[in-house]
Each structure stands twice: as structure tokens, then as C-alpha cells.
Amino acid sequence: MKIKRILTACTLVSALAACSGSGGSPNTHPTNTTLQQSLEQMRKQSNKQHQNLTDITGVYQSTSIRVDGSLKRDPIIAPINNIGSVHTLQIGRTVVDLIPAGADETQPVIRHISKNEHLVLGNNLKHAAYGWHTKLEPAGGATGTLFFQGKLTPSDQMPEKGTAVYNGLALYTGKDSVTGNVLAHIEGKSTFNVNFADNTVKGNISANNREFETAHFNADIKGNLFTSREDAANKIDGLFYGPNAAEMAGIFSGQSGTNHFKGVFGAKK
16 A cells, blocks of 8 residues: 555656646746736735735645546646745645654755655745645545745835845756656755846756756746746746745746756745
């Protein structure tokens, strides 16, 4: 039974890589419009003058598969808008403790595997969290969720001038469009140069063990969110978190040679 569960989790990773934009052409990003709509909802929500300190805001993408690896339904992308802790992921009735009992909180990346769950969490930020969560279903199959969330910087508190450098981490999965091979839960580094006067974001993400070539990204800032243009080969979309936009987190996707990748990142000044 344990072997069957592990194989199911691996199949889920393949499904996520194939169905979330990492297996198509380098210029396709099928979830981008929906992702930007979710981010826009978050931006409008944050326009209120006094945001509650316990408001948790972000975006998640969930993919559900059957035991044979086929999709149960189309992937879902939706905003996260809850009240609670940065380290509690709540999607509908499902609540996930992102730092389970016994986890080493000093590690920048927390990995936790139990009988029914597999969690990979970016733990390098104070005001936000991001990662992957896989849940194996009792009746077979599984649901995988890619997410980022945190305490959003209100739009009226965003810097209007100056520049800042953000350094952080990235977690991603890739699939080779020729061989079909999947690389799961790769760890990497992220660096971004943000110009608040010009409302631009430029940066790169690189894999720690060079599984992928360094990917370069450009995005435009609108309020407290940033999004790539539709024609960009590599796309990045996310939100600023904490006082004075202290941190940033989001989802990225693109292509490196024949490998197509998708993941989440978190960085801070």
C-alpha cells in the first residue's frame, strides 16, 4: 500500500507538469488570464484603508487526478482570502498546517511526508509562505496544490519611488517535452530588481543543481501586484507582502531547452 501511494504521488507530479502550462509551447500560458484575474481581485480587496493584520491573501492552483493518472477535472486557480496565520493554508474546508509538528522551522525549505500528504514549503519569509501540497485521497487518486499567500501590502502603502533588490528561493517542477521525463520539486534561487518609480520588475530564477538554465523574467507593477505581459516566453505573476513591500511571492512558468517548468517563489529585500 505504501508503494502504491508513493507511485500515486509521482503520477500527480507528472499530471501537474503536463496540465499546468509546463508541457506546451514556450509561448503558451493557459492559466495566465485566470491567474491575473485572481490577482486583480486581491488588489481590489487591498484597496481598503485599514487591512486587518490577520488577513491572509494569495492564490492557489489545484489539480486532481485519478489512480490511473487521468484528470478528475480541469485545474482550478482561485484567490486565497482568509483570516489566520501565514503558515495555515485554508482552501474551502481543507486546512493544512504548513509547519507540521516536528518540522525544523530553521530550514529555508521544509519537506514533510506523511501517510496521506506531501508538503514542500518555502520558509524563508516572514510575511508570506509558498509551496506545494499533495493530498492522497482515501478512495484513490490525489490532489496537488501550488500556492502562495501572506499579509498583503495595501496598495496605498506601496513605495512610489526608488529601487530595491529582492533575494530568495524558488520551488518548481519541470517536464521534458521530448522524453516526457519529470523533475519534481526542484529547489532554486530567485533574484529580482524592482523599480517602484517605473513600476517594473526584472529578475531571474536558477536551479541549485543546474537542472534548468537560468530563466529571466520581466513584469509590470500595478498597485501591489505584478504580472508579465501576455507575449512573454517566461511569465511571473505575484503580490507584494509586508510593510513597505518588504517581500514578494508568486507563480512562474516558462521553458529551458526542451524542459517546461512551473513553480512558486518567495523573496525579500
